[in-house]
Amino acid sequence: MPEVIVIGSGTGVPSLNRASPAILLKTKNTFVLLDSGPGTLRQLLKVNITFSQLDLILYTHFHPDHITDLIHFLFASKYTPGFQRKTPVFIWGPPGFLEFYNKLKQAFGSWIEVSKDKITLAEIPPGSLWAYEDIYIQPFSTFHTPHSQGYCLHTEGKKIAYTGDTDFDLSLVDAVKDADLLICEASFPASQKVEGHLTPTLAGELARKANAKCLLLTHFYPECDAIDIGAECRQSFTGPLYLAQDLMHIEL
Template structure:
């Protein structure tokens, strides 16, 4: 392991959905690895409420180095303008460090459309801000030791899952997804699978996972640990862990806003 390596830390900032919830804001998750100038602090999705939730949790949002969005639904991107605005006008001194925003094809056009609503400052926020769109089979290096790769998933036309790997440990984040054998194979052997768990079995739809389907995905991937997120209120009324355990017997966590783990 590199001398400056840190246990990978995951903090689930927002574990909710588009449904307003008293305890859960929309999707956002922070992955941290490394120390000092070589540290990577990657925000996966930036849904509505995420920025103020980070402040409430005491998360060091000014030092985020990278953002990666999975798809273009509001509960995954709505706070991106708020984050950029916070970096420019919400802190003293204003941000000067560079940031890179990753996403599937169409991300650049999305930010241009946002700038048409919120102002052209989004395209030149006062600090170096680069937008990178993933191409098939691309592996992007974040800092010295961490890599980021993407995998298409069945949700919207652009939707992707992400894999974060520091050479020792691997985290896979499904974003929003339906059942996908390809995702299970791509996630094989991951140390932590951060998976959506949207709806109970009677409300199952092809664009999201039920607890049992999340368990099937974790079992197919032989994931070492399963962390569930993206809960619509109806799924919270069922025995999520019991349904997962029908397919997956590894450690399983029902994430809450502010839950974290080092691994």
């Protein structure tokens, strides 16, 4: 059955306890990485996975805490001695992703230009449907930046939804409906709510309205670690609840 590993449960705030955002989905045949904040590739080594084993990388948006290790990934793909691939790594993101990549190339030049037999980049817009090996992928719009999006991944009879960063909107309920696992951001306590982000209570409300079977809260700013995150979430959601910790495994 599919397995989810929290690679980083934190944000852009440097923390010894919480690495920057990244989630790994392991299916029978495939390793999928969702976002890669700074330090993700090193963090993956702690669960015995090297960057070279990744098959598909999905980005939710272009904030540095979610995408910085793309630079590291490209550089490592080019300059790790002996590194080869039978098939390219697919790297997909929201509309604007290719422009973002071209700007990175302007900054770093040929140091991050990797041959097409090793990587393939594409934009996959909200509302489209994609397949990779044993996984169907549906991006959906989120409420954070003009192009931010989350992903529903369908595999082995399970639906896994990942919001990335978002504020609350009822359209999210439809997008993540009946997820077996909803991986949802919960950046700040209700008393310090920030526009463009959720609170544990709002994340719980989304899970309840969407009839999620299980909820995993992540993307915790230090303010969240100063409160009882679970208690705030329990005001709106009574189902199975995980509070992300780095390197936590969840089997579906």
